[in-house]
Amino acid sequence: MTARHAPPPLRFGLIGVDSPHAPSFVRLFGDGVTGTVPGGTIVSAWKGEAAQDFPLGRDRIGAFADEVTGLGVPLRATPEEVAAECDALLVVASDARTHPAYFTRLAPFGKPVYVDTRFALTSSEARAMTASARSHGCLPLAGSPKRFTPEFRKALGSGGAERIDLTGPLPTQPGHPTLAWYGVHLVDLAVAALGPGCVLVDATAGDRTTLTWGDGRTATLGGKEEWSPLTTGRITASHGIRDFAVEAGPPMLTGLLASLVQACRTGTPNVPVTEVLAIVGIVEAAHRSRTSGAPVRPEH
Template structure:
């Protein structure tokens, strides 16, 4: 029996959603189903808090009602606050699409000492990310992170372990949203893929407007991130290894792409092992933050090569 399946007689984990203005909210509920017979077994979405969509963020403001209705149709029980969700569930999934809300939501639920997943955009600044990781450690909560693309078989097959990677070139959609410029919105998926393959420790980000965003590691390894400002469902990549080989990957967005993430979340809740190491979480946030600064200044920006949590 795999660790993402429910043992005979065992109750599925009860997941609780915080913020339902992302399509991931109803998709997670559909894929998990009753926790026993869904596309992903071992957990179900049992509870949710609607969240508050900012008026300056149309993507959330204009779709929250329809998405909430879809979640409700799945039999999910509504709670009056994030705290009520955290108290009544086994693990919290912060799926609110506006990343500006994530630190506050995280701090409101971390004190319950349960696993907390923050969907795709963990935080917009390294200061917020460090504070969130510190809060999780202090309360015994398990901080979970990662773009769904990180957990796909396409990436796993292309990034075979044991062979050093010298370079990865990624091309995917790079739209932005209010309050989420440069790589803050969809570009974070490419950053997360690059860090998943290359590891933490990116030291330089060049996001000048005249070409792809270039990430450089301390040992000279490179990742490039490129794409168009319009959304499209396909992300492509080429991984070049130290032995001269090239491995290509193609990831298509959609509900099947989410199954690997949900399986990883179930496994993490059972084992206590985070989906993404804290150093990689901080590297992803640091790269996204540095890209904003690089685009604004029109020059490369140096990044802390070993991002650390604020307290040891």
């Protein structure tokens, strides 16, 4: 489709702006035509409500809100006001504990809703969110931006992965146990490579968490608590062994944003709901495994 006959840019709204993704999304979309990622533009935002026990939100929300408005995006008083004037919503609030309630408020509008990286902290919350989406005709969108990068996609190839070994930063935040904060990126990549169907999560070792699929395929996840921009991986597949590295930063987000535009245009989730639920289940099981000292079967 030529630019002359392209549909008008999708109008996206930000819900919660206490994440660097908020201003980055605004810049990358731009006007929806000439931006780095064409097809969408951010037209309004709701600041969100930062919890006092969550420093990343509490200490950054004001500055990021100023940055977003400085880029020309108006702030609205409620998420409902944003939803009413947008074609799709982007929940980018840093605190995953807020995501279920925000999603519940947005789903009744029947519009696509992306929940940034950490869809929910528990399987029961994730199931309730996807059930609400089905009830209201809302398209649930999800996924770590790392799964949409060309580096990972090239290493994965056409599929057939038998094993994936991932190493990346594993910092934690209040209220987000074990892999629930940054470790969820690694879980997302593992599920993107091997699909849903993980039957056992072993987080009893101090250095690496091992995930086992029903057919014997495995993933291992590890890293240091200090944040760093680099995530590395090795995929063992029928076509051989391929290594990859993904560096965090605005360029890493372009594949994700392109997937959101395509999903909204086609009505097809950018990440299958089965994978979304699998990711949440693995993260939840990793916490139970770590605290119990035994391998755990994730909920499905």
